[in-house]
Amino acid sequence: MARTMEQFIANLSDEMQASIAxxxxxxxxxxxxxxxxxxxxxxxxxxxxxxxxxxxxxxSQIEQSTDIYLNTLRSYIEALGGELNIVVQFPDRAPMNIHQFSDLEKVHSLDDEG
Structure with a gap:
């Protein structure tokens, strides 16, 4: 009889369960x-x-969008008190930050996306 993932995890040590959590x-x-x-x-x-x-x-429209301008995304993240970073990952290299977009002029207003 097959065990569920929860049953499998329940049989692990407390340390292993904490690590998984x-x-x-x-x-x-x-x-x-x-x-x-x-x-x-x-x-x-x-x-x-x-x-x-x-x-x-x-x-609400911004939050539901699956296609968003970088400026809009950056503005949204900054409104929350954060900073947007774009990271590229390749299998044979360490992650790299892309800085090309950090100084974009505000080309499109938020209202243009609707």
């Missing part, structure tokens, strides 16, 4: 959506909109 949290943290970032920063969509000078509906 920590790695699980790390992996989940790497895969957050913009909405989840906004929630963990404890900022309402209205407050983010105030910082970005857009309405709450536009913030």
């Amino acid at each position: 920590k790695e699980t949290q790390r992996l989940v943290a790497e895969e957050m959506t913009l909405r989840e970032l906004q929630r963990i920063r404890a900022m309402s969509q209205r407050k983010v909109g105030e910082v970005l000078h857009v309405n709450q509906a536009m913030v």
Whole structure:
């Protein structure tokens, strides 16, 4: 009879279970959506909109978008108090930061994306 993953993990040592839990949290943290970032920063969509000078509906639209301008993404992250970094990873090299976009002029306004 096959065991579930939970049953398998339950039979591991406490140390191994803690290690698995920590790695699980790390992996989940790497895969957050913009909405989840906004929630963990404890900022309402209205407050983010105030910082970005857009309405709450536009913030919601940004959070649901799967295709977003870099300037919009950077502005959103900065509104939450963060900094956007773009990292490229190749299998045969260490991760590299791309700095080409760090000084972009604001070419498109947030309202142009709607």
